[in-house]
Amino acid sequence: MKKTRVKLGNRSYEIRICRDRIGLLGKAIKQLEIGSDAVIITNPSIKKFFGARVKRSLLSAGFNVRFETVPDSEKAKSEKHCIRLLNNISRSDGLGRRVFIVALGGGVIGDLAGFVASIYKRGVPYVQVPTTLLAQVDSSIGGKVAIDLNIGKNLAGSFYQPRLVYSDISFLKKLPEKALVSGLAEVIKYGIIKSPALFSFIRSDLKKILRRCPGTLERVVYKCGSIKARVVEKDELDNKDTRIILNFGHTVGHAIETAAGYGKAYDHGQAIALGMLAASFISMKLSLLAKADYLKIKALIKDSGLPTVLKGVSVKDIMLAQGHDKKFICGKNRFVLPVRIGKTVIKEDIPESLIRESIKSLLWT
Ligand code: GLY
Numbered sequence: 001m002k003k004t005r006v007k008l009g010n011r012s013y014e015i016r017i018c019r020d021r022i023g024l025l026g027k028a029i030k031q032l033e034i035g036s037d038a039v040i041i042t043n044p045s046i047k048k049f050f051g052a053r054v055k056r057s058l059l060s061a062g063f064n065v066r067f068e069t070v071p072d073s074e075k076a077k078s079e080k081h082c083i084r085l086l087n088n089i090s091r092s093d094g095l096g097r098r099v100f101i102v103a104l105g106g107g108v109i110g111d112l113a114g115f116v117a118s119i120y121k122r123g124v125p126y127v128q129v130p131t132t133l134l135a136q137v138d139s140s141i142g143g144k145v146a147i148d149l150n151i152g153k154n155l156a157g158s159f160y161q162p163r164l165v166y167s168d169i170s171f172l173k174k175l176p177e178k179a180l181v182s183g184l185a186e187v188i189k190y191g192i193i194k195s196p197a198l199f200s201f202i203r204s205d206l207k208k209i210l211r212r213c214p215g216t217l218e219r220v221v222y223k224c225g226s227i228k229a230r231v232v233e234k235d236e237l238d239n240k241d242t243r244i245i246l247n248f249g250h251t252v253g254h255a256i257e258t259a260a261g262y263g264k265a266y267d268h269g270q271a272i273a274l275g276m277l278a279a280s281f282i283s284m285k286l287s288l289l290a291k292a293d294y295l296k297i298k299a300l301i302k303d304s305g306l307p308t309v310l311k312g313v314s315v316k317d318i319m320l321a322q323g324h325d326k327k328f329i330c331g332k333n334r335f336v337l338p339v340r341i342g343k344t345v346i347k348e349d350i351p352e353s354l355i356r357e358s359i360k361s362l363l364w365t
């Protein structure tokens with residue numbers, strides 16, 4: 001078991017990375033003294049794979065346990081499901097009970113369950129139990145929780161830290177190949193923004209990662225979690241220009257996701273991979289990043305099984321989608337640009353023509 005702590009005063013919490021320790025989840029939560037009644041928010045397929053083991057673990061630690069399931073898609077992050085969950089939780093929440101929430105799933109479940117926890121009775125404790133690589137390395141950590149509104153993603157949300165992040169690598173055994181590779185995009189991101197050592201490790205141990213070698217995955221999840229923890233500690237509320245580095249690849253990436261229709265042509269990780277390439281291209285064109293580093297980034301993305309070539313979405317639609325992205329502050333844009341592997345700078349007002357050129361560069365093979 002590996003551990004790191006997100007140090008945020010009285011909102012501090014531990015990230016635990018373990019292997020085949022689902023049975024000890026209940027005991028870990030018990031130590032937190034956060035309540036008596038666990039509401040596990042999950043989706044039907046995760047419930048089928050892991051629900052019984054998680055339930056048993058919580059029951060044996062003395063908790064009352066109930067499940068709330070939501071659909072297995074971004075649709076779950078909606079007002080409809082949020083309100084339904086709040087009503088269901090309140091119906092079973094009796095006198096003398098202390099409810100807490102367990103987010104058992106990927107990024108969608110974590111965001112939704114965390115948001116529900118943040119507003120139910122003005123806040124009840126919650127624990128993140130991420131079951132995807134993306135959630136283990138990124139979305140379960142940091143306390144940004146949200147649901148989508150009709151007009152856009154993550155528009156209703158809060159900063160609300162979990163009380164524990166419990167990442168068991170064995171959850172990743174059931175992860176579809178595409179989702180594993182998608183999570184790898186965020187792992188590569190951490191290497192590029194903060195850690196040449198992680199970047200080299202992904203390059204050297206890529207086969208083991210893709211074969212889901214537990215020890216290798218444990219190392220990767222620990223390293224990324226530690227990087228994210230340090231970034232969040234410096235800028236919990238995302239207002240100090242520190243946390244923004246986590247958006248590397250997300251400006252063009254989100255625009256690709258929007259233009260392509262969420263989850264249709266590209267999933268999140270695939271879109272972010274293309275976004276990281278576009279940002280690296282801009283950096284190279286501004287003479288901030290050496291061509292050799294750009295090519296290393298491109299090669300690792302490709303070797304990981306992520307796309308390096310844009311298909312089925314027009315440059316025009318991506319440019320249009322970009323104009324609506326919140327990362328284009330007040331009509332200006334801000335890009336996180338790598339200057340070498342492990343270091344980035346923030347640049348504002350990148351000329352539209354260069355952004356267009358970077359997206360066009362994704363059409364080359
Ligand atoms: N929940 C993801 C983050 O806070 O960054």
